[in-house]
Amino acid sequence: MRFLPFVSFCLVALAACSHAQPSPDPSPAVVVAEAPPAPAPAPAPKPTPDVDPVSIYFAFDASELSDSARAALQSFFAQAQQRPDRSVRIEGNCDDRGSSEYNLALGQRRADTARKYLENLGLDAGRITAISNGKERQRATGNDEASWQENRRDDLIPTPANVGVSSASEPSSR
Secondary structure: OOHHHHHHHHHHHHHHHHOOOOOOOOOOOOOOOOOOOOOOOOOOOOOOOOOOOEEEEOOOOOOOOOHHHHHHHHHHHHHHHHOOOEEEEEEEEOOOOOOHHHHHHHHHHHHHHHHHHHHHHOOOHHHEEEEEEEOOOOOOOOOOHHHHHHHOEEEEEEEEOOOOOOHHHOOOOO
């Protein structure tokens, strides 16, 4: 019987715990305003396509443009029109046959022919520089027709605008 008071106490304690406790008063809900979504970033500006360098090729001892050279120049012109901040340097080149003087003159005729064609298409003459390398800048080394043909070319090289313009012609600010 010793257990009777203990068991009674446990039953009373259990009965007291079985009652639901009153819930605490709900505190007023705090409404947190959501931050407005960040504005969508502006679309990145389309990069202006660059002007790709191009080479055009000539027949032996000639400065006349072939149909493929005209097509390449027209494609180059279309790219150059999209980039008015770019100029072009046309370098006339020759194979290694003939004298240095003759090849310098032939290279210049080739460069001038390409320059005139681009000007006739509408490219501003102030954006074009035509020079001759003669036979001094060989791309292919060899004494065969394939090497000579590779060296009879104009290289059209895009440059930043106003390259080669001397500031000496501008008035001094002294």
